[in-house]
Amino acid sequence: MRINKTTIIGIFSCMIIIYIIHRRKSSRIINLKEALSLAIYASQSGGNVILENRNNLIIKNKGLTKEGLEDKVTSADYLSHCIMVKTIKHHFPSLNVISEESDTLCSPSDEMEKFIKHDSSNLDYVKEEWVKADDLTIWIDPLDATHEFTEKLYQYVTTMVCIALNGKPIIGVIHKPFENITSWAWVGKSRSADLDTNKKVYGENVKISISRSHSGKIKEILNEKLTNYELIEAAGAGYKSLQVAYKEVDAYLHITAIKKWDICAGNAILDALGGKMTDREQRNIDYSKNSNVINENGLIATLNNHDKFIGLL
Known part of the structure; x- marks a missing residue:
């Protein structure tokens, strides 16, 4: 059989098409173990940028809350949002992500690029589970307790990622950047060590x-x-x-x-x-x-x- 230039181009083109189809299909199936690891990493990355920018803030006022308080937002909120969302979207572009600062326009920068490169956390003891990407929704709070953050009441500040499957929350990550504590849990699967406590601390009241x-x-x-x-x-x-x-x-x-x-x-x-x-x-x-x-x-x-x-x- 004689193989000519046209045949080679045809074979190569078919291989590219097959590869693209495979990538598209695989991107629609999500490994929840990887998603958990990524959620932990994203929340910690958001926390890191909050720490780095806590003394160099630009503070804006979105308006007033129903209680009459200023609804504040800071440059740290925006930076944390961009890093957390970009981190997740870089690895799982097909996922639907909802963030408190979703209206923010995130510009590319070397500072952000260093955060989105993710190596899986050590979760070898957690079993894998695969689900359809369309069934998942990711909820992100890039900086919870912004008002207190501007008052330097840092103990209340957290970054959060939640993964909901068909509307039900199944994975939650809450990171305290100023204490460097990350609490996480996957319903029916596993949880972080700090949540494995049986201590009784309730009082009489x-x-x-x-x-x-x-x-x-x-x-x-x-x-x-x-x-x-x-x-x-x-x-x-x-x-x-x-x-x-x-x-x-x-x-x-x-x-x-x-x-x-x-x-x-x-x-x-x-x-x-x-x-x-x-x-x-x-x-x-x-x-x-x-x-x-x-x-x-x-x-x-x-x-x-x-x-x-x-x-x-």
Whole structure:
């Protein structure tokens, strides 16, 4: 058989087409173990850029919250957003990613390129699982507790990544950059070592964590319905979710509307620990890509005795 130039070009072209088709198909199937590793890396990368820029901030005001406070955003919020989103999109371009700062235009830079190159974390003990990319939604909060960040109340600051499968949160990562602690959990699979605690820290009085800046009328409502309870005001939904996970409080209650990127990661972590996060009518929160980004009906987050707090709000 004589092989001419046209035949060689035809064979080569077919190989390229087959390769492209294979890449497109493979990009539509996601390894959740790799996605977890990437979520951990992205949250830590976002935290690193927050640390690097904490003393060189440009602060803007988005407007006023319902409580009349300035809704602040900083240059660190934007940088963290760009690094976290670019990191995930670089490795999984077909994934649907929703971030608090999704309107931000991210310009290419060498500073960002060094972050998006990812080597898998040491998760050899975690089993692999493959799902369709179309079934996943990634929720990112690049800097939770921005208001407190500008006040240098750094203990409340977190970066968060949540992976929802068909609207249900299954992987949550909450990173505390100023303490260099990363808490993560994959429902039914595994969790970070800091969440493997059986210590009993609940006291005689019920401890309830609420927002220090978005509390609404929750104090008045709880005073009418509860006695012998201790109220703890804290910032950042990620921080308060971890208070519940660490058994520092019995419940995290929120009565006003809250964005889903604030709560998705905490929801996944509590689910993995056998706890619950619902709205105040005990309905599960939908994190699918076409859902409203605002959870309008408050929330109740607990590890135990969830029913005890239903009806209070």
